[in-house]
Amino acid sequence: MSDTSSSVAAHTPALEHHFTTMEQQTDAAVMGMWVFLVTEIMFFGGMFAGYMIYRYMYYGPWLEGSQHMDFWWGTINTAILLCSSLTMALGVRASQLGQRTSLVVFLLITILFGLGFLGIKGIEYHGHWVDGQFPGANFRFPGPNPRQVELFFSFYWAMTGFHALHVVIGIGLVAYISLRSWKGAYGRAYHNPVENVGLYWHFVDVVWIYLYPLLYLISHKHALE
């Protein structure tokens, strides 16, 4: 009874036996999440490095390809993801304060933003597909450098595709977390899963923060006249 915090921690069912305190367990889990996010930096980093090298080598075709991005859909999607990051951050805050209802509400709004992002991405993908801008046998591009522009579109599909896959996984994780939150699994004492899913969600947002200028802004129609 003399040391209240440790006796409470010892009785928290969420504390695994190999950790001394809840604080130690949370520190370890957050560090583990960051180690995973570093592997994600490596995963996306390879594509970003490839993108930069080919952009340097084929500067003109890269600008041509970029002109076929939809500036407004890209901008709206950036705003949507930033809003989803806000609701995710507020959700984590609600979990820290033990506010179950607002936690669930913020997580559900985050899911809606994520679905909105994917919907818009789907509209864009459909447009590129119909216009023959998917690399492969059906790729067609009027202009002097179709092969190099095709390479740009390969990077576009690979980078946004893997990003969209991460959004899909993120939505799945947030959905699982909201279900668990609704059942009351998380409170003031234990809410690390919410925090870690939040880290994942924000990381995916950061990847998009770089994809948006690199793919949509390097020369949208108005800048090349």
Added chain:
Amino acid sequence: MSEHIATKRTYILVWVSLMCLTAATAGVSYLELGRFNIVLALVIATCKAILVALIFMGVRYISQKMTLVVIVAGLFWFLILVSLSMTDYITRSWR
């Protein structure tokens, strides 16, 4: 980590800044600045990424040094990848 709980106000201010920076980068893309278009776009993107990392992801409040080492190591690795690759490709045409 003695848990830090940021205020709602902080999060909303960060979000407003992020939206303003997005509007700024979209607006600046209309200007013809040659190669500086991409430089400016990447500078703004990096400001946004730093805001998200420091506040939304709570890097600013991390007290566990080992976690900070992991994050810095990851960024350092990425800088090696990009800088060594680009110095190779950019200097290939040099005589």
